[in-house]
Amino acid sequence: MESTQGIVLQAQAAKAASVKLGILTTQIKNDALRAMAEALCARKQYILQQNKTDMETARQSGMKEAMLDRLMLTEERIEGMAAGLLKVADLPDPIGEVLNGKQLLNGLQMTKVRVPLGVIAIIYEARPNVTADAIGLCLKAGNAVVLKGGSEALQSNKAIVGVMKEAAENAGIAADAIQFIESTDRRTVQDLIKLNAYIDVVIPRGGAGLINMIVQNSTVPVIETGIGVCHTFIDESAELLMAEAIAFNAKVSRPAVCNAMETLLVHAKIAERFLPQMLEKFLAAGVSIYGCATTQKLDARVAAATEEDWQSEYGDLRLAIKVVNNIDEALIHIAQYGTHHSEAIVTSSYTNANRFQQEVDAAVVYVNASTRFTDGYEFGFGAEIGISTQKLHARGPMALAELTSTKYLVKGEGQIR
Amino acid sequence: MESTQGIVLQAQAAKAASVKLGILTTQIKNDALRAMAEALCARKQYILQQNKTDMETARQSGMKEAMLDRLMLTEERIEGMAAGLLKVADLPDPIGEVLNGKQLLNGLQMTKVRVPLGVIAIIYEARPNVTADAIGLCLKAGNAVVLKGGSEALQSNKAIVGVMKEAAENAGIAADAIQFIESTDRRTVQDLIKLNAYIDVVIPRGGAGLINMIVQNSTVPVIETGIGVCHTFIDESAELLMAEAIAFNAKVSRPAVCNAMETLLVHAKIAERFLPQMLEKFLAAGVSIYGCATTQKLDARVAAATEEDWQSEYGDLRLAIKVVNNIDEALIHIAQYGTHHSEAIVTSSYTNANRFQQEVDAAVVYVNASTRFTDGYEFGFGAEIGISTQKLHARGPMALAELTSTKYLVKGEGQIR
Numbered sequence: 001m002e003s004t005q006g007i008v009l010q011a012q013a014a015k016a017a018s019v020k021l022g023i024l025t026t027q028i029k030n031d032a033l034r035a036m037a038e039a040l041c042a043r044k045q046y047i048l049q050q051n052k053t054d055m056e057t058a059r060q061s062g063m064k065e066a067m068l069d070r071l072m073l074t075e076e077r078i079e080g081m082a083a084g085l086l087k088v089a090d091l092p093d094p095i096g097e098v099l100n101g102k103q104l105l106n107g108l109q110m111t112k113v114r115v116p117l118g119v120i121a122i123i124y125e126a127r128p129n130v131t132a133d134a135i136g137l138c139l140k141a142g143n144a145v146v147l148k149g150g151s152e153a154l155q156s157n158k159a160i161v162g163v164m165k166e167a168a169e170n171a172g173i174a175a176d177a178i179q180f181i182e183s184t185d186r187r188t189v190q191d192l193i194k195l196n197a198y199i200d201v202v203i204p205r206g207g208a209g210l211i212n213m214i215v216q217n218s219t220v221p222v223i224e225t226g227i228g229v230c231h232t233f234i235d236e237s238a239e240l241l242m243a244e245a246i247a248f249n250a251k252v253s254r255p256a257v258c259n260a261m262e263t264l265l266v267h268a269k270i271a272e273r274f275l276p277q278m279l280e281k282f283l284a285a286g287v288s289i290y291g292c293a294t295t296q297k298l299d300a301r302v303a304a305a306t307e308e309d310w311q312s313e314y315g316d317l318r319l320a321i322k323v324v325n326n327i328d329e330a331l332i333h334i335a336q337y338g339t340h341h342s343e344a345i346v347t348s349s350y351t352n353a354n355r356f357q358q359e360v361d362a363a364v365v366y367v368n369a370s371t372r373f374t375d376g377y378e379f380g381f382g383a384e385i386g387i388s389t390q391k392l393h394a395r396g397p398m399a400l401a402e403l404t405s406t407k408y409l410v411k412g413e414g415q416i417r
Numbered sequence: 418m419e420s421t422q423g424i425v426l427q428a429q430a431a432k433a434a435s436v437k438l439g440i441l442t443t444q445i446k447n448d449a450l451r452a453m454a455e456a457l458c459a460r461k462q463y464i465l466q467q468n469k470t471d472m473e474t475a476r477q478s479g480m481k482e483a484m485l486d487r488l489m490l491t492e493e494r495i496e497g498m499a500a501g502l503l504k505v506a507d508l509p510d511p512i513g514e515v516l517n518g519k520q521l522l523n524g525l526q527m528t529k530v531r532v533p534l535g536v537i538a539i540i541y542e543a544r545p546n547v548t549a550d551a552i553g554l555c556l557k558a559g560n561a562v563v564l565k566g567g568s569e570a571l572q573s574n575k576a577i578v579g580v581m582k583e584a585a586e587n588a589g590i591a592a593d594a595i596q597f598i599e600s601t602d603r604r605t606v607q608d609l610i611k612l613n614a615y616i617d618v619v620i621p622r623g624g625a626g627l628i629n630m631i632v633q634n635s636t637v638p639v640i641e642t643g644i645g646v647c648h649t650f651i652d653e654s655a656e657l658l659m660a661e662a663i664a665f666n667a668k669v670s671r672p673a674v675c676n677a678m679e680t681l682l683v684h685a686k687i688a689e690r691f692l693p694q695m696l697e698k699f700l701a702a703g704v705s706i707y708g709c710a711t712t713q714k715l716d717a718r719v720a721a722a723t724e725e726d727w728q729s730e731y732g733d734l735r736l737a738i739k740v741v742n743n744i745d746e747a748l749i750h751i752a753q754y755g756t757h758h759s760e761a762i763v764t765s766s767y768t769n770a771n772r773f774q775q776e777v778d779a780a781v782v783y784v785n786a787s788t789r790f791t792d793g794y795e796f797g798f799g800a801e802i803g804i805s806t807q808k809l810h811a812r813g814p815m816a817l818a819e820l821t822s823t824k825y826l827v828k829g830e831g832q833i834r
Contacts, residue, residue, distance in 0.1 A: 019752075023775055104797060108786055117808050118778070196632070200808050215613070216636050221809040242831040249833035335436075357826045358440055361535070369525055369829030378834070379825075380521060391534050391617050391822035392638040393810040405808035408796075409774045412786030414659040416666035417795070 004191045010179040011146060011198035014119045017176035018144035022116045024173070026093040029140055032171035033089035037082035039167035040132065040160070044078050050159035051128065058152050066256070066316075070126045071153055081132040081160075084383070088136045091382045094400045095142045109411040114404045116142030118200035121192055122385075123148045123214060125206035128156040135164055135178055137385050141403035144177040146199065148192060150206075151184035158182065193218035200405075205386050208313065223393060223402075225386035228258035228341035229313050230371045233330040233356070235347035236267040240274050242368060243346040247278060249370040250344065252285050256315050258387060259342050259374040263310060263320040265330045271323045272298070279321075287317045294323040310337045327352050331359055338362060340389045342371040363389060363396035421608045427596040428563060428615035431536045434593035435561035439533045441590070443510040446557055449588035450506035454499035456584035457549065457577070461495050467576035468545065475569050483673070483733075487543045488570055498549040498577075501800075505553045508799045511817045512559045526828040531821045533559030535617035538609055539802075540565045540631060542623035545573040552581055552595055554802050558820035561594040563616065565609060567623075568601035575599065610635035617822075622803050625730065640811060640819075642803035645675035645758035646730050647788045650747040650773070652764035653684040657691050659785060660763040664695060666787040667761065669702050673732050675804060676759050676791040680727060680737040682747045688740045689715070704734045711740040727754045744769050748776055755779060757806045759788040780806060780813035 040047070051073040058071055094114050101111035120143045122134045131149060138145035149157040161180040169175045181188060193202050193214055202222045204214040215222055232250050234243045250261035266274060271294060279299045282289060289295070290305040302321070309320040310333070324330045327345075334343055344366035345356040353367045364374045374397060376384025381399035388394040394402035457464070468490040475488055511531050518528035537560045539551045548566060555562035566574040578597040586592045598605060610619050610631055619639045621631040632639055649667050651660045667678035683691060688711060696716045699706060706712070707722040719738070726737040727750070741747045744762075751760055761783035762773040770784040781791045791814060793801025798816035805811040811819035 019776065019778075102797065104790075104795065108790060110796065219633050221638065221807065223809075239831070245831060245833055253834055353828075359436065361436075362824070364825040364827060366827045367829060369827055369832045370834055372834040373521075373525060373827065373832070374825075378521065379527065380519065390638065392640075395823050396825050406812050407779070408781040408791075408813050410781060410783045410786055410790065411770075412784065414656070414662060415786040415790070416662055417670060417787055417789040 004187070006183065007181060007188060007191050008195065008198075010181065011119065011192070011195045013176040014144040014146050014179045015198040017174040018116065018118045020174050021139070021144055021177050022095070022118075022142045024142065026095075028172050029093065029142070030089040032168045032173045033085050033136055033140060035167040035171040036136070036164045037085040037089075039163045040078055040082045040085070043163045044075055047078055047156065047159045047163065048073055048075070051156040053155045054153055063152065067126060071128070071156070073128060073156060077129060081129050084133055085136045088140050088383050091140065091400060093140065094404050099406060106415050107413065108415050111409045112406050113409060114401070115407045117403060117405050119144045119146060119198060120403065121146040121148065121199050121202045121220070123189055123192070123202065123204045123206070123210065125150040125210060126152055128153045128160060130205060131157045131160045132164065134385065135161070137383055137400060137403060139168070139173065139177065141400050143403060144179070146179040146181065146192070148181045148189060154182065154184065189214070190217060193220055196220050203386060223386070223388050223398070224390045225388055225398075226258040226341070227313060227339045227389060228260070228387070229262045229311065229337055229339045230259060230342045230344075231263045231265055231334050231338060232261050232344045232346065232371065233265040233324075233327070233334070234267060234270065234274060235327060235345055235349060235352050236269045237348040237352070238267075238270065238274075238346040239348060240270070243274060244278050244281065246344065246346055246368070246370050248281055248285070250372055251282065251287060251319050252317070253370075253372055255317050257372075258313070259371050260315075261319070261371055262312060262314055263322065263337065265333060266321065266323050267327075267330075268294070268323050268325050271295075275321070282319060285317070287319050289319055289321055291321040292323055295321045313339070327355065331356070334360055341387060342366065342374040344369060344371050363387065421604070423600065424598060424605060424608050425612065425615075427598065428536065428609070428612045430593040431561040431563050431596045432615040434591040435533065435535045437591050438556070438561055438594050439512070439535075439559045441559065443512075445589050446510065446559070447506040449585045449590045450502050450553055450557060452584040452588040453553070453581045454502040454506075456580045457495055457499045457502070460580045461492055464495055464573065464576045464580065465490055465492070467572040470572045471570055480569065484543060488545070488573070490545060490573060494546060498546050501550055502553045505557050505800050508557065508817060510557065511821050516823060523832050524830065525832050528826045529823050530826060531818070532824045534820060534822050536561045536563060536615060537820065538563040538565065538616050538619045538637070540606055540609070540619065540621045540623070540627065542567040542627060543569055545570045545577060547622060548574045548577045549581065551802065552578070554800055554817060554820060556585070556590065556594065558817050560820060561596070563596040563598065563609070565598045565606060571599065571601065606631070607634060610637055613637050620803060640803070640805050640815070641807045642805055642815075643675040643758070644730060644756045644806060645677070645804070646679045646728065646754055646756045647676060647759045647761075648680045648682055648751050648755060649678050649761045649763065649788065650682040650741075650744070650751070651684060651687065651691060652744060652762055652766060652769050653686045654765040654769070655684075655687065655691075655763040656765060657687070660691065661695050661698065663761065663763055663785070663787050665698055665702070667789055668699065668704060668736050669734070670787075670789055672734050674789075675730070676788050677732075678736070678788055679729060679731055680739065680754065682750060683738065683740050684744075684747075685711070685740050685742050688712075692716075692738075699736060702734070704736050706736055706738055708738040709740055712738045730756070744772065748773070751777055758804065759783065759791040761786060761788050780804065
């Protein structure tokens with residue numbers, strides 16, 4: 001109960017601070033962001049030292065190399081976090097933006113304005129850079145933030161939050177606007193996602209397990225992010241060299257991220273012309289292939305794909321390949337196994353390009369381009385807190401505007417109904 | 418289990434139908450809406466007869482007059498439902514609207530377009546007119562709809578859905594796009610709000626009990642609607658006649674609706690000048706007053722307000738009144754007891770008007786006007802499916818645009834990252 005009560009107090013404090021935060025000037029918020037960036041650089045050695053503690057514990061507990069790399073901070077990575085904060089400071093302030101307005105028949109003046117969401121809880125796994133990004137974005141959009149990071153990164157996150165909070169406070173931000181939950185008790189998250197009175201939205205960032213647990217248990221509204229079983233469909237009329245370049249890029253350029261391709265779908269009519277060379281290229285790059293029976297016939301090194309392969313977000317150099325008889329079969333496969341993140345078709349057919357974009361139910365649907373472009377920076381938003389894969393509130397890369405709500409202001413001279 | 422399985426099949430069928438619905442032309446959707454309106458009028462006698470069965474059952478079970486009135490259909494009310502559908506047919510189609518777009522640095526063409534949410538579940542209580550409204554609005558925005566109405570209105574709702582579904586099908590709409598759940602088992606709702614694979618959003622319409630139950634138990638995203646503990650604050654500098662007219666209108670014009678005032682807050686400096694005449698007017702209109710100690714001193718007919726009164730959405734001719742020492746106390750009271758619906762200040766102070774609009778956390782914040790204007794029709798939206806009191810996705814009166822999501826379409830010529 002101790003831990004639950006502590007969390008309630010933290011959430012309450014965040015709510016109280018959010019009221020003040022929502023009416024701060026852009027200037028104060030930007031000054032705070034710049035001060036936080038400066039503080040991160042000035043206290044680099046302290047943060048690296050705390051990160052070393054986390055790294056040692058993680059190594060002793062047998063954490064894998066890929067995960068250790070996510071957890072590790074370097075001077076460069078801390079400078080990257082600071083640079084991100086400066087970039088957010090330079091973005092336009094979404095708060096106070098007038099979205100629309102009009103005069104009603106009875107003379108009432110109605111204005112719809114952008115306001116903060118209030119208190120945002122971010123629940124995330126290993127990467128400590130999420131800590132700095134989330135604080136920066138939430139603060140710029142006028143929100144208080146409650147952070148619950150992975151236990152492996154506890155000392156690193158505590159250090160980052162401590163440094164940023166001190167700088168923010170000196171720049172005029174209420175210290176309570178940034179809450180970091182230290183408890184590593186798993187019940188903590190369960191308690192946090194039920195505090196509807198104090199928390200306005202929960203954004204989970206991590207693997208499918210974390211996200212599903214939060215969707216299943218949260219009574220606070222959730223924005224689902226980042227599970228990406230992304231497909232690329234090579235249509236009958238595709239330019240084969242373009243198709244090869246796109247598919248290779250979608251799988252190999254950064255296999256661990258959510259916009260990477262997990263399954264390649266190939267039209268049966270071009271499979272024999274397209275796949276042998278494509279497979280050669282993938283295998284040479286170290287990709288392990290799990291294919292349907294037709295794909296297996298083309299190359300002995302292709303393992304048999306199981307139902308599980310079609311469902312997997314591998315996150316590494318594994319790839320599932322399926323030959324389909326037509327675009328309909330491709331659309332059905334994507335509808336069944338896709339996670340509404342990013343889907344691509346490579347085609348020269350005007351009709352199929354349009355049909356694919358219209359019928360595929362995903363945040364971003366590409367024609368003749370790699371799914372790897374689904375990203376707030378690539379889309380020119382200047383920032384990103386995650387990729388929403390749900391339909392409510394925000395869909396696709398989320399930047400500052402997606403961390404806001406709206407409010408109607410109505411001015412009258414005594415109107416009654 | 419029988420009932421659960423039936424619901425899963427209905428939700429599945431709705432999901433499959435939603436794909437076709439999302440790409441229908443505006444013309445077909447409008448024709449279907451007009452055909453449904455015509456069918457409602459043509460089958461009026463049948464619907465009235467089914468409604469009579471519900472009314473008799475309700476009377477026998479001792480339903481109160483106010484509730485019986487909500488349940489009752491008349492020729493006029495059915496014509497009103499039909500007129501509502503024609504109005505929705507005349508509104509612009511939100512689907513396919515291009516919200517924005519640009520060319521990225523690498524030449525990718527990005528377009529953000531409006532798409533349907535998919536499948537919307539509407540869970541509602543007594544009024545059968547919600548059935549027709551919900552079908553019309555969901556269909557126009559390209560969504561399939563799963564309806565779960567109150568058991569008291571079962572025969573009426575079945576008749577309305579049957580008539581509308583037949584008309585829609587003849588006009589080219591997949592019959593599965595409209596699903597009506599007949600089971601009156603309470604477990605049905607519990608099962609429905611956990612079908613994340615098939616249902617994209619749940620919108621509850623009804624009392625606080627229903628809405629809280631759904632927020633607490635749904636794993637599908639929810640849009641909370643319509644709980645309104647609305648306040649009017651009469652500031653020290655208010656024009657007293659304007660204040661009297663606004664407060665009277667906000668309480669008395671239609672006390673059962675969610676935008677009606679439940680608590681009147683009065684600045685202490687004007688309480689003795691303002692309240693006696695205001696109380697007289699309320700009491701003459703049959704309003705029962707529950708007041709703070711100061712209010713009680715002004716009139717012997719004022720009962721003592723308890724903590725429960727400040728929390729109550731009376732929905733009838735009861736009113737709570739509290740005298741506060743300044744705008745700060747008013748803001749604190751509203752922050753504590755308000756439900757983020759509609760709040761008003763009556764003032765002549767530029768500073769207090771601005772401060773109230775900025776600091777009150779509600780969907781609609783009024784200066785010198787009645788809270789009764791919070792309504793899709795009054796706001797000029799031409800329709801309304803409810804008033805959202807949450808911050809995610811939609812806030813305030815929800816019309817067609819609020820029943821949609823978005824999608825990014827990206828066209829390339831072989832771009833890779």
